[in-house]
Amino acid sequence: MSEPREHRLETPDGDICWFEWGERGERPSLLLLHATGFHARLWDQVVAALPAGTHVIAPDHRGHGRSFRPATLANWTATADVLLPLLDGLGGHPIVGCGHSMGAYILTRLASQRPAAFRHLVLIDPVIMDPAFYEGEAAKVIPDPADHPVARRRNVWTDVEEMRARFADRPPYANWDPRVLADYCTHGLLPPADGAGLELACPPALEASVYQNALRTSPHEWLHYLATPSTVIRAPTGERGSALDFSLSPTWIGLGPAIGAERDELWAEHSHFIPMEAPARVAALLAGLL
Numbered sequence: 001m002s003e004p005r006e007h008r009l010e011t012p013d014g015d016i017c018w019f020e021w022g023e024r025g026e027r028p029s030l031l032l033l034h035a036t037g038f039h040a041r042l043w044d045q046v047v048a049a050l051p052a053g054t055h056v057i058a059p060d061h062r063g064h065g066r067s068f069r070p071a072t073l074a075n076w077t078a079t080a081d082v083l084l085p086l087l088d089g090l091g092g093h094p095i096v097g098c099g100h101s102m103g104a105y106i107l108t109r110l111a112s113q114r115p116a117a118f119r120h121l122v123l124i125d126p127v128i129m130d131p132a133f134y135e136g137e138a139a140k141v142i143p144d145p146a147d148h149p150v151a152r153r154r155n156v157w158t159d160v161e162e163m164r165a166r167f168a169d170r171p172p173y174a175n176w177d178p179r180v181l182a183d184y185c186t187h188g189l190l191p192p193a194d195g196a197g198l199e200l201a202c203p204p205a206l207e208a209s210v211y212q213n214a215l216r217t218s219p220h221e222w223l224h225y226l227a228t229p230s231t232v233i234r235a236p237t238g239e240r241g242s243a244l245d246f247s248l249s250p251t252w253i254g255l256g257p258a259i260g261a262e263r264d265e266l267w268a269e270h271s272h273f274i275p276m277e278a279p280a281r282v283a284a285l286l287a288g289l290l
Helices: 041-050 078-079 084-088 102-113 133-137 160-167 178-187 205-215 255-261 279-289
Strands: 005-010 015-021 030-032 054-061 096-098 120-124 196-199 230-234 265-266
Touching: 030 041, 030 102, 030 178, 041 054, 041 084, 041 160, 041 178, 041 279, 078 102, 084 102, 096 102, 096 279, 102 160, 230 255, 230 279, 255 265
Parallel strands: 030 054, 030 096, 096 120, 120 230, 230 265
Antiparallel strands: 005 015, 015 054
């Protein structure tokens, strides 16, 4: 797999970093959108398993990776809207969109605003809840991000290998493809503005603000507008131990029928982290749509 080309998209608030593999051709381009707390290069192993020459675009969401960092990440609609110029810059070339978790939520928002841009949507275990959730009090409470357990994550590491070794035998990372874990650590650490070591590209406090604020905007406001053919891939559901229990799926089981998905599949042997556990299987699914 060749290294991707790194680009910058200027926005009023700061630059969005995005990566590109291959060149536009006769087949659709592939847009890959990552989950909360991660970065675009977690898709490297999926890209490596795609047919040679596939044109792929993968941005770091705002506050993640090498993109600009706002003070807080208040909701996912703004995270989606900042990517519209990236779509528009493709000049009408058809796109197959694939999003995981937060990325899938964002993909539905983009497709509702630019329906002509997409040929197919692949929603991998999207964080899209039952409509009743957004009508309840849980979605309206805005607690202090400092109180969230993610805010207490370790932020500074000596080097990439220290982080990889620390995570390798711990859930959920122990179930990941080891190459994906290596990509997460290699591209998920950045030199600090001052001081020694390396820091998480998505700082713990900023990631915590996502979990505290993201679900306040209901995607059901635009899901009924979706007309693009779609595929929903889900992990098993059940009673989750907490909001951060990703051994099970957070996806509303009625999502596929609600949006008229052509395929609504349960990948029962996987957790929420499907692209990290089965990159080749995800690549095979996407290749069939290209």
